[in-house]
Amino acid sequence: MRVAEAEALALATHVLEEHGAPPDHAALQARVLVTAEMKGHPSHGLYRLPLLVERIERGVVDPQSKGTQRWRADAVLEVEGSAGFGPVVAQTGIERLAPHIPDLGIGLVTVRNANHLGMLAHYVETISAMGFVGIALSSSEALVHPYGGTRAMLGTNPIAIGVPTAADPLVLDLATSIVPMGRIHHYAATGRSIPEGWARDAAGNPTTDPRRAKAGAIAPFGDAKGYGLGLAIELLVAALAGSALAPDVHGTLDSQSPCNQGDVFILIEPSLAPGLAARLSAYLAAVRASPSEIAGEPVLVPGDRARQRRAAARRNGFEIDQCLWEDLNALSSSRILAFEGQGS
């Protein structure tokens, strides 16, 4: 079925408010989940809301927490997340650091013990909109095996980079696993085999059975290089945030553990070289206009497709699984019935 952005935001916000979130915390957490849906990444979307509610009910998420901030150094804001919503804790930290960036030139927010951030793109888009370059890194449960290894030892360890230009910012957001674990779950739910090379089972053997893969490990993207990047992010996040390493991380996928992963945000003022922002957007336009491998499929710049999907979803709403929508309504005392277009 199809729902409108405003409906989805209203329902998700309402559910969170009814479970103890202040209106601004509920609105931000809802916005991050709904934006992922609109960008075509349901693995980071509303299906996480019932889990979040369950975590609030079990007391491992505190919907009122903004985290506790302290300046670890002149340009480093260290945040103890205190079980708050990931987006609320991160946004509060970024907004505290941002006014200092014109003087400092560069600054860092480290977060530990907050909940799942959702898509990292959101944060670097926020930072880019402030006029700064943004880098976001995050750690997770052990889900990825090393290149040449067979056991899950690394998180999916995403990195996002946002660079403002004279037009749209460049927005890169990638997990260092070959696919997100959500994709494996989706294959399992729809009874399809996964391609060879994606995953190993709990015994370390290659598998095309997504149910076995869920208990095993996903491959890193890009062979040795992608593994190296994922491992470097694993260490960077732990070294900067003081957070747990993948084998000891809990609480991003389960309903009962406090979340002890880490997040890192770097904000940087761009060079003041004359005409720079226009040079950056002209370069991206030249990349898009460069010859493509397949006629009719133009070269894309990271973030282009998500931006197109979000714009279309703003106009036309977006598809959501009817059962999920019913589940979300069941979490709310006031059912939102004003579906826009119907059909499945």
Place this chain on the structure above:
Amino acid sequence: MRVAEAEALALATHVLEEHGAPPDHAALQARVLVTAEMKGHPSHGLYRLPLLVERIERGVVDPQSKGTQRWRADAVLEVEGSAGFGPVVAQTGIERLAPHIPDLGIGLVTVRNANHLGMLAHYVETISAMGFVGIALSSSEALVHPYGGTRAMLGTNPIAIGVPTAADPLVLDLATSIVPMGRIHHYAATGRSIPEGWARDAAGNPTTDPRRAKAGAIAPFGDAKGYGLGLAIELLVAALAGSALAPDVHGTLDSQSPCNQGDVFILIEPSLAPGLAARLSAYLAAVRASPSEIAGEPVLVPGDRARQRRAAARRNGFEIDQCLWEDLNALSSSRILAFEGQGS
């Protein structure tokens, strides 16, 4: 033939001093080139020395320059490279910023218009040895085509990350191309075909002919994700250093153009969480000890193999092409004849 580290350092230093480099500049530039040889990366090694000498003779490298530094913000040191040796300009900037990192927590050095850095690993190793996390990014000539594209639009845009631990630091150093351009040159020199998927010719068609690939474009590593990372590094470096974008970059491969690419170094003080450094090294040990895909080939951590090779080269010397060694001697007035072992 095989040469000893000390011989290679002495010869390279001598050649550079004879071409106008102060002793400390010559020693550092020589060290960076020889270390690449010892780590098994001759594409960043001594074969670049004759080119460097030619560039000095043509006046596009100034061996005396350390670059000109100014504080663009409290935590950002902006360096105009003024045609200096890449390693000298970078090292001078890093050493100027480093004493401020304990107070600042994080700081940035941007460099433009310096010459080729050589392997980025050197810089993050230097930063790690100071006790800081290091991130290094660099741009280059357009050599890499976009994912889904056919024309060289991006640099090979390497990233290096160094994280100190209680044992060896993690040292990641990767180009975002599927192979270095030096590897393509090596295939061409030895008359072998390159594997499918590595490169396209000047017309944008896939090729396995390394000579055609040299005039064309290399593929990004890791498909869309590796391309995205490379493009983000392209924009990051230009946005922070104010340097040229790949299609306008010159001077890292040719002998006549001033070098106008950019480099970025981020130094960060790790978290002071108790026992953190030991946790990081214990985690890396667990990754190395985790089950491997192929019996007898243990899982590696980025930097392990280079460290092993360098240690072996310290003991036993390293192989170098006899013609190259002769060429290097020909650049020096005092021929270094004390070859260690002979043979080719």
